[in-house]
Amino acid sequence: MEELAEVIAIENGMISVVSQVKSSCNSCSQVSTCASGQVAKAIPHKKLSFTLPLSTFLNNQRVQVGDCVVLTLPEIDVLKSAWQVYLLPIIGLLSFSAMGQWLIMQKVLSHELLALGIGLTGGYLGYRLAKYLQNHSDYQGKLQPKILRLIPKLLVVDVK
Numbered sequence: 001m002e003e004l005a006e007v008i009a010i011e012n013g014m015i016s017v018v019s020q021v022k023s024s025c026n027s028c029s030q031v032s033t034c035a036s037g038q039v040a041k042a043i044p045h046k047k048l049s050f051t052l053p054l055s056t057f058l059n060n061q062r063v064q065v066g067d068c069v070v071l072t073l074p075e076i077d078v079l080k081s082a083w084q085v086y087l088l089p090i091i092g093l094l095s096f097s098a099m100g101q102w103l104i105m106q107k108v109l110s111h112e113l114l115a116l117g118i119g120l121t122g123g124y125l126g127y128r129l130a131k132y133l134q135n136h137s138d139y140q141g142k143l144q145p146k147i148l149r150l151i152p153k154l155l156v157v158d159v160k
Contacts, residue, residue: 001073002148005050007065015147016051017069050145068151077142084133089126096122 005017050071054063063069099122100115109115133139 001075001078003071003145004068004151005071007063007067007069008049009065010054010063013054014051015054015063015069016049017071019048019050019071052145052147054147063150064152070148070151071145072148073143073145077139081134081139081143084130088130088133089123092126092129093119093123096120096125 003019005019007015008018009016052071097115097119100109100118103109103118104112104115109118
């Protein structure tokens with residue numbers, strides 16, 4: 001995944017960049033009739049700011065305020081993060097609900113509300129596991145954007 005960002009500051013080996021948040025709804029032909037398109041139009045475009053270490057790739061090039069850089073995130077890490085955040089709570093909910101239902105069939109539990117509570121507990125445990133995995137320092141480093149390449153600003157030549 002790549003995104004363009006503009007350099008707004010450089011100091012102490014750190015580079016601050018700002019990127020425009022874009023909605024894919026603007027390019028869709030159904031934007032005028034789709035509810036998501038209407039919401040995308042109503043919400044003003046926001047900017048994201050990042051402060052990143054100046055990569056060794058860019059040390060060979062002269063980076064100036066106003067230059068554009070290409071930020072990248074490995075797609076496999078983004079997909080793994082999405083899998084953890086969305087599926088682990090669902091898997092916990094379904095597996096613990098099945099266990100609660102089995103306990104009812106075995107007459108260990110007397111009421112279905114207890115099985116429901118077990119299922120919700122499994123969903124919560126799946127959520128906590130996903131949160132723990134997302135907050136792990138090794139994994140957070142993989143989800144930090146990195147500067148891939150520099151796109152220098154164009155020189156303006158005034159011909160008289």
